[in-house]
Amino acid sequence: MSTAELLKNRSEFEEKVRKLVGRPILLIELDMFALPCGCNGITANMRGLEVDDLEVFEPQLAPFLKEMAGNLGVRPTVTFARIVPGSSIVASLNWRVLCSRCYPEFARGEGKMPRPDLYLLQFEKRK
Ligand SMILES: [Zn+2]
16 A cells, blocks of 8 residues: 555545536545554545435445445445534545444444434444
């Protein structure tokens, strides 16, 4: 993994989402992260994307999300959008490999929005 690959994936993903939604969506920062607890993954900070867009375009968005994870070598337990609470603004898209401590926090909730700031796009339940 190199920053050149991050740059390439940032622009390609932004382009695809723009074409899909038909508005000037921005991916302002694409990050890979590792947390002290063991969670790790990718964050795409977005501007211009709304919860409505997720609801309408989720089936078309799903392969783009999968492709991003594959390109960056991440196998996410959960893929979700972080919503600015009390609004329809999507602050970021997140691909996260959950550690055993954080897993229950995501597994506990029900439906697409287990918490007011989370919109689930993919979740791999443990057996
Ligand atoms: Zn964790």
